[in-house]
Every structure is written in C-alpha cells, then in structure tokens.
Amino acid sequence: MFYLWKRSQVPLKNPTRISKIDNLIIFLICILISIISSYKLLLISPLSISDIFSWLLTFTEALISSWILILVSKKENPTISSIQIILVITLLLAVQAAKLVLVSTISPLSLIIPPALIISQGLGSITALTWVSIASFIWPEPQVAINNNLFFILLVCASVVSVLGGRIRSRAQLLQLSIFLPIGSFFSQWILIGEDKISLIEKQEFVFANGEIFSDSLLLAIVMLFTILFIPIFESIFGLLTKARLLELADKEKPLIRRLSIEAPGTFEHTLLICGLAEEATRMIGGDVDLVKTGALYHDVGKLHAPNWFIENQDGANNPHDEIDDPLRSAEVLQAHVDEGLRYARKNRLPKPIVNFIPEHQGTLKMGYFFHKAKEKNMKINENDFRYNGPVPQSKETAILMLADGCEAALRAMDISASDSEALEIISKIIFSRQKDGQLDHSNLSKGEIFLIKRAFLNVWKRIRHRRIQYPTTNNNTFS
Numbered sequence: 001m002f003y004l005w006k007r008s009q010v011p012l013k014n015p016t017r018i019s020k021i022d023n024l025i026i027f028l029i030c031i032l033i034s035i036i037s038s039y040k041l042l043l044i045s046p047l048s049i050s051d052i053f054s055w056l057l058t059f060t061e062a063l064i065s066s067w068i069l070i071l072v073s074k075k076e077n078p079t080i081s082s083i084q085i086i087l088v089i090t091l092l093l094a095v096q097a098a099k100l101v102l103v104s105t106i107s108p109l110s111l112i113i114p115p116a117l118i119i120s121q122g123l124g125s126i127t128a129l130t131w132v133s134i135a136s137f138i139w140p141e142p143q144v145a146i147n148n149n150l151f152f153i154l155l156v157c158a159s160v161v162s163v164l165g166g167r168i169r170s171r172a173q174l175l176q177l178s179i180f181l182p183i184g185s186f187f188s189q190w191i192l193i194g195e196d197k198i199s200l201i202e203k204q205e206f207v208f209a210n211g212e213i214f215s216d217s218l219l220l221a222i223v224m225l226f227t228i229l230f231i232p233i234f235e236s237i238f239g240l241l242t243k244a245r246l247l248e249l250a251d252k253e254k255p256l257i258r259r260l261s262i263e264a265p266g267t268f269e270h271t272l273l274i275c276g277l278a279e280e281a282t283r284m285i286g287g288d289v290d291l292v293k294t295g296a297l298y299h300d301v302g303k304l305h306a307p308n309w310f311i312e313n314q315d316g317a318n319n320p321h322d323e324i325d326d327p328l329r330s331a332e333v334l335q336a337h338v339d340e341g342l343r344y345a346r347k348n349r350l351p352k353p354i355v356n357f358i359p360e361h362q363g364t365l366k367m368g369y370f371f372h373k374a375k376e377k378n379m380k381i382n383e384n385d386f387r388y389n390g391p392v393p394q395s396k397e398t399a400i401l402m403l404a405d406g407c408e409a410a411l412r413a414m415d416i417s418a419s420d421s422e423a424l425e426i427i428s429k430i431i432f433s434r435q436k437d438g439q440l441d442h443s444n445l446s447k448g449e450i451f452l453i454k455r456a457f458l459n460v461w462k463r464i465r466h467r468r469i470q471y472p473t474t475n476n477n478t479f480s
Contacts, residue, residue, distance in 0.1 A: 302341025
C-alpha cells in the first residue's frame with residue numbers, strides 16, 4: 001500500500017535509454033580505469049598470492065566506483081545522454097593516467113579540482129562530489145604517500161568547487177572562484193603544512209615544483225583559468241547546459257528573441273507573461289528556474305514563420321483562418337509553428353534542453369477550436385489530425401510551461417473584480433483537463449507539486465490584476 005501511495009504522489013521517471021554501442025564504450029573506459037588504477041600491483045617482484053589478491057581487490061574497487069559514479073550521474077540527471085556519461089568517466093580516466101605520469105611534479109589539487117568544476121557546472125553538484133570522492137581515494141601508484149593535511153585541503157577545496165560550481169550563474173563568478181580558491185588553498189597549506197614549504201621562485205621550474213605551496217597554488221590558478229576558457233567548448237561538444245549559458249541565452253538582445261519582439265510583438269508579450277507564471281511555479285516546487293525562464297523565451301519562436309496567423313499578432317481586421325475557411329489547413333499552420341520552431345532552434349544551435357520546450361509545451365494537445373469548426377462543417381475527420389505531434393512533456397519544467405501557456409490567456413481574460421476563488425477554479429479546471437488528457441503522465445510532477453503550481457499561478461494573477469487610478473486632466477488635455 002505504501003508503494004502504491006508513493007507512486008501516486010511522485011511518478012517514476014524512466015532514465016534515458018543508452019544504445020548498446022555506447023554501453024560497450026562506457027564499459028571499456030571503466031575497464032581501462034580499473035587497469036590503470038591497479039596494474040602497478042602486478043609489477044611487484046616476486047609476485048605472491050596476496051599481491052594478486054590485492055590487485056584483484058583494487059581492480060574491483062575501481063570498477064565498482066566507476067559504476068557507482070554512473071548511477072549517481074543518472075540519478076541526478078535522469079535525461080543525461082551517453083556522451084555526457086562518457087565525459088564524466090573519461091575525465092576520471094584522464095586523471096588516473098595523469099597521476100601515473102605527473103604525480104611527482106604536479107600537486108593533486110591541480111589534477112582533481114578543474115575536472116570537478118566542469119562536472120559541477122554541467123551535470124550538478126552531487127555528480128561532481130561523487131567524482132571527487134572516487135578520484136581522491138583511488139591512486140594507481142601504491143608507493144605515493146600524500147600528506148594527510150594536503151589530502152584534507154584537497155577534499156575541502158574540491159568539495160567547495162563542486163558545491164559552488166553547481167550554483168554559479170555567471171562567467172564572472174567563475175573567474176572570482178578561480179582567484180579566491182587558490183588563495184584559500186595557499187593559506188590553508190601555509191597553516192597546516194608549514195612555512196618551510198613556501199617558495200616564491202625555485203630555479204626555472206617553480207610552477208611545477210610539487211610540494212612548494214606557492215607553486216602549487218599558482219599552478220592551480222592557471223589550470224582553473226584555462227578550464228573556464230574551455231568550458232564553452234565542453235558545452236558545445238557534450239551538450240552541457242550550465243547556468244551561465246542559460247543566462248546568456250535568456251538575454252533579450254539575442255537576435256532570435258529580438259526578432260520575435262519586432263516581428264511578433266503579441267507573441268513576445270504573451271511569452272513574457274508566461275515567463276512570469278512559469279518562473280514562480282518552478283521556484284515554488286524547487287525546479288530549475290533558469291531553465292524554465294530560458295525555455296519559455298524560446299518556446300514560441302516558430303510563430304515567426306507566419307506571425308499574422310496567430311490571434312495575439314492580429315490587429316482585429318483580417319484573420320487568415322477566416323479567409324481560407326479550412327479547419328484542417330488551419331490545424332496544419334498551428335503544427336507548423338512547432339516544426340518551424342525546431343528548425344529555428346537548430347539554425348541557432350540552441351541546447352537540447354531548451355529545444356525540448358518547443359514541442360513539449362504543446363504536447364499532443366487537441367486544437368479544440370478548429371476541431372469543433374470541422375465538426376460543424378460535417379467534415380470526415382480524424383481527431384489525431386487536430387492534435388499536435390508531441391511528445392508530451394518529459395520534465396517538470398516543460399510541463400509547467402504547458403500549464404502556464406494554457407492558463408495565461410484565461411487569467412488575462414478574467415474580470416478585474418473576479419475573486420481569488422474564481423481564478424483558482426479556472427486554473428484548476430485547465431490543469432485537470434491537461435491531466436485527464438494524459439499530458440502530464442511523463443512529467444514526474446507529484447500531486448503536491450501540482451497543488452503548489454496552482455497557488456503560484458494564483459499569486460502571479462493577483463500581482464498583475466490591479467486597478468489604475470484615473471488621473472484628472474485639465475482643459476488642454478494635460479495631466480495634473
């Protein structure tokens with residue numbers, strides 16, 4: 001009974017399916033990680049049974065750790081792609097290999113912290129913390145002994161980067177982190193390890209002088225700066241969507257958004273209102289506010305292909321739908337705004353999580369107005385011809401946008417003197433109709449979250465519904 005109740009509150013979210021070839025590649029990389037992490041144990045001469053057992057234990061430990069890392073990344077990001085999983089374990093492989101070659105010349109801080117920043121920015125803090133734990137505790141060189149204080153500083157600094165990296169919302173904050181973290185590392189090592197390790201310049205190789213506090217901190221700062229420079233490349237190649245990237249896309253001076261405001265001003269105003277509704281609802285349930293805000297700005301860009309075919313852009317004179325008088329063709333025009341939106345998204349190289357808002361905000365909804373028009377004409381019709389192609393919302397954020405899209409027009413049309421209960425009733429009816437139609441089945445929204453979404457929409461409506469004072473005018477029609 002408890003299981004059934006829990007399922008009714010929070011539906012299960014199926015993870016993205018990964019192809020067999022990608023699974024094979026991931027498995028081979030995990031095997032390589034395990035080999036690199038353990039093969040030195042087989043080079044001991046003479047080799048005893050206990051040595052073989054120790055090698056097998058280390059090999060298995062590295063393999064299981066890699067598997068746990070993949071599970072955690074899938075749990076935190078159910079829609080994670082195979083190429084992103086490959087990125088996470090390839091970074092682990094690279095660090096393990098670098099430990100063999102560079103451990104005697106470069107501080108472990110410079111090896112582990114920069115990849116943690118990339119992972120936390122693109123895939124979240126929990127995945128980054130798991131990666132840091134595995135990379136910090138598995139060392140392929142059994143003879144290497146790291147100072148306990150340095151190991152503690154490594155864990156603290158890497159954890160700070162993992163947590164802050166998942167929250168940082170601009171490139172400027174990343175630069176600040178790349179400056180203050182090495183400074184903090186420098187003073188921490190000075191206090192915990194000792195003043196005798198400080199060396200401002202030691203010969204010509206001071207940057208690579210492992211064990212010298214100043215050189216370790218300076219190298220960490222340089223590597224982090226280069227990592228920040230390369231993050232946009234990782235975003236492009238591996239489809240990572242950082243908060244900084246989301247804020248850049250949400251800039252209303254972006255060419256596509258600017259064009260929407262000029263060529264389809266009604267759609268642009270509709271978009272801004274939906275942004276307000278969706279942001280408030282997403283914030284209320286603890287979702288990704290930056291993602292839903294950016295997705296909302298681009299969800300209707302497909303209307304640029306024919307702005308005057310949509311009522312919010314019409315001046316009330318001519319309606320092209322009345323002129324063609326063909327409900328089926330009108331339905332095709334509505335579907336075209338989704339198809340064209342996807343084309344615009346590909347042309348402007350929008351990230352996939354943003355592209356998903358374009359088809360999913362309509363899901364497989366029925367174009368009710370034109371469907372009833374066709375029935376009035378006694379046309380032989382199939383209901384599927386008057387439904388969007390979908391898919392239905394696959395995330396909480398796209399589902400919230402669908403609900404905001406449905407409620408926006410109804411709330412704006414309400415009388416200014418309407419009560420809160422009347423507004424809540426309309427919101428509830430629209431949301432229930434979406435639920436009944438199966439549009440929210442794959443969104444992972446719980447009943448409690450749907451309740452909070454209703455309250456959020458009501459709060460936004462209460463903010464935008466207000467009376468304006470009528471200012472008196474003088475005889476020359478000026479305000480006084």
